[in-house]
Amino acid sequence: MKLVILFLLPFFYLSNSKSYSAIFSFGDSLSDTGNAVLAGLPYGMSFFGRPTGRCSNGRLVIDFIAEAVGLPLLPPCTAKGKSFRRGANFAYIAATALDFGFFYRRGLGGELWVNASLDTQIGWFEKKMPSLCGSTQECKDYFSKSLFVVGEFGGNDYSTPIFAGRSLTQAYALVPKVIRAIRQDDYTNIGCLNKFNNLTSYHNSLLQRKLYGLQRKYSWTRIRYADFFNPTIQFISDPIQYGFSADGALRACCGAGGRGDYNVNLKAKCAEPGSSVCSDPTTYVSWDGIHLTETAYKLIANSWLYGPYAKPPILHQTALRIIKEIFLLTEEGWIPAGSLISPVIARIGTKNAEEDVNVLARGCNLFEGRWVLDEQNSRPLYTEESCPYLTRQVTCLSNGRPDSLYQKWKWKPNSCELPRFNGAKLLEKLRNKRLMFVGDSIQRTQWESMVCLIQSAVPESKKFIHKDPPRKIFVAENYNASIEFYWAPFLVESNADHATKHRVQRRLVKLDSITKHSRQWKQVDILVFDSYVWWMSNPLINATFGSDDTREYDVLAAYRLMLNTWAKWVESAMNPQTKAFFMSLSPMHLWSWEWRDGSRGNCFNESSPIEGAFWGSGSNVRVMRAVEEALREMKVDVTLMNITQLSEFRKDAHASVYTERRGKLMTGEERSKPEMFADCIHWCLPGVPDTWNEILFAYLLSM
Structure with a gap:
């Protein structure tokens, strides 16, 4: 050839x-x-x-x-x-x-x-x-x-x-x-x-x-x-x-x-x-x-x-x-036969979800549904003002966003109602336990969301944030419970593992090294993993595997090697009593013409969800398949939280120009050029990550 x-x-x-x-x-x-x-x-x-x-x-x-x-x-x-x-x-x-x-x-x-x-x-x-x-x-x-x-x-x-x-x-x-x-x-x-x-x-x-x-x-x-x-x-x-x-x-x-x-x-x-x-x-x-x-x-x-x-x-x-x-589980023609969404996703808890409508035990798929505008004024579940733990990266309203409709949408599964989040009930479930989110800035946003959802159920004198880089820890003393975030954008070790100084000129990932991170995960009761965005910046990535020699890997090949290293740790070293989840990829909305013909922008100035079927170029199908295949082959049950499709619809909920850039709020000049500077990767809070946590809440109640 x-x-x-x-x-x-x-x-x-x-x-x-x-x-x-x-x-x-x-x-x-x-x-x-x-x-x-x-x-x-x-x-x-x-x-x-x-x-x-x-x-x-x-x-x-x-x-x-x-x-x-x-x-x-x-x-x-x-x-x-x-x-x-x-x-x-x-x-x-x-x-x-x-x-x-x-x-x-x-x-x-x-x-x-x-x-x-x-x-x-x-x-x-x-x-x-x-x-x-x-x-x-x-x-x-x-x-x-x-x-x-x-x-x-x-x-x-x-x-x-x-x-x-x-x-x-x-x-x-x-x-x-x-x-x-x-x-x-x-x-x-x-x-x-x-x-x-x-x-x-x-x-x-x-x-x-x-x-x-x-x-x-x-x-x-x-x-x-x-x-x-x-x-x-x-x-x-x-x-x-x-x-x-x-x-x-x-x-x-x-x-x-x-x-x-x-x-x-x-x-x-x-x-x-x-x-x-x-x-x-x-x-x-x-x-x-x-x-x-x-x-x-x-x-x-x-x-x-x-x-x-x-x-x-x-x-x-x-x-x-x-x-x-x-x-919907049928894949024909070009991509090799096999489902994008396998029974791994449906392998959910079978115990009673108490009085919050036993949706998981009844077999309801919480990931298939539609966004509906809240008519009962129950959204958002908290506000920027009521949660002191939000960072400026996600507080879009405080940063100047003129509309708040993105906070008013509720996810409605096709065959059931999503249980309403109850912070006190979840804290009782977490009594004497540690819940840790592991991953990148998307995962950090989900952690901030969970902290905001739960903190109002804890008396002021019994809650605090402890920073122990690369960890951030919310402690609810009266429950002896903690909700933690651990920075590991590639899950395996890399030269971008510093909690705040991770902007490096030449990224290097150690595809077979995970010990530095995993020793922090061993005594955790519930682990929620995520890794996607940092892999997508280039088609090639500098990495080592099997030796100290650095070479360029195709990103998908490197991602699979990472998953293999991570899966081996889960199977051989994770506490058997620990419950593990893996978040599917968080979509990006980079080109508005993907959902609206004739437009020339991105997520900037979008104010409502996409209607009808949509799958954008910011969501890599092959990465989803790699995760699904890795989980299916594992000997330990890890639940895949398939938040990708429901998030695909939410072109309106990104941080856009109402956020930070390199640690500083965007300037007026930067905001005037949304085609160059709009952040269509990260999300506003309150917002879409709250729904991810509502679904996670249903899973945790079923444990």
Whole structure:
């Protein structure tokens, strides 16, 4: 197979997917629909019955995207007598991100056989523009309803020095330049060379950072990051799961033997004398050792159209309906079969919940329901003024938020009523016990919420806060009970474990080290764990595992290793009498166009929940699956608190610009730029975390 160098691209668009007027595609041989014609069969054999210039046996990802949005397959821009009003393909085989001159100045010009860099392709597009629209307003309207697909770019930039015999260090040196143009073990467990895949990951990491900056700068556009690399790795790692044969994972369908029995021989490439083609391309991932089969491209296209490998999916509104079905325990097609929400979530207490309506024993799912406006004036359950333990990060009203409606919504499960929180009753349950929340700032907010919910039931002289970094402890002396928070954003040890000084330039996580933290958890009666937000800042993370050697890990792989370390501690060292919970991920609401077409903001100025099914790009499905799988395989019962979907609806309840930034309240200038500074990760209090604790209250009563 081709070294998977890059395999990713951003999408730019401004309109509802159903009203696209055109698609314009830029890239290399992964997207070229015929600008550089490959003349011979078996290219094109499976769908077109003839070669069309596509480097596959049939359609490419861009073809499936066009079909999905109701547009014709894109004609190559070099086609004669074609209308390009509904789109055109400017991609070209062997295209680079960097211009031709860049390689010539470094003595690499002879390694390239075409001048079709990204700048060149944009130039071709600009020449076509007069035939597409006339006036400035007409062009603005036309292109605002168009989808621009940019990439894959980068693979040829890096392979040029590599195949010319230059060092891999020289290839690494190109990565920042390529990104600007776009705006240790030797082998992995599937037999791929780590050094090349690490180069890919480095590129992908820088590209995602750049795209994030571009989205903030050009907030009127919609920029998506889509991933070739990870789905391809999934195909190779588990071919049977995706409908490929075991032999078709690494072996090319069309080729001529060659080293390693991959059916790749550069002296007899596909369609050249001496090559042959497999009998069933649908069972192969790779078509010719460089490009993929139509079957693989279709799976990748679906993962971009509906998720999870485009952030957010292209057909986002359609994806919402699909995600809703997935969320209701059915998962089909792209993601391997298996439920997002397993019986682990339903494995709740079976004891009587006293007089507070025995909802858990009756089998009520407290996580499925809807938000309703409180008509009995029972919300909020406390106020900013009545709870002296709230920090400025969460006191949105005091910080200047003009509306308070976000405090008035109540969560109503579909088949029962959520028991009303009773602080005295919970304290009685916690008598002579310790309840500890472990995790990051989201978990700290849940701790503050719980303290505020419970503190009014304790006489003033019998309650206090004790700070013992990285712990904060609320003590109810008359119950000999404590409600504690322990700062451990990654659960395992890291260089960000200082309770207040955890802003570090280069994060480092020790994926197999947990003792420093866990010794503080041993004598706790109830543990509530959380870890998500700190993992999501980059696709790669610096970490150690098994030795002191630092390397970059894919975030999901690192997250799974963390879960494994944590699970081993729970199974082997946690007190058998301790009850453990794990909070599912807390959603982020970063792009308002995900829930309201045509908008260009984020959570700022939102005043009501989202209606209908919704799953935003800030909630990583694969992380949810990793947690669910880890809990299912554990020998100790840990209850997963699935607060993600109910929180997804609450775009209105984030701290936004009414909070602190780097320890100080946001300035007027910062508040005037919500597209840059709004905090759409953390929550206001009173607010959504109170509902999390109401649900936790029901669980604790059932113990």
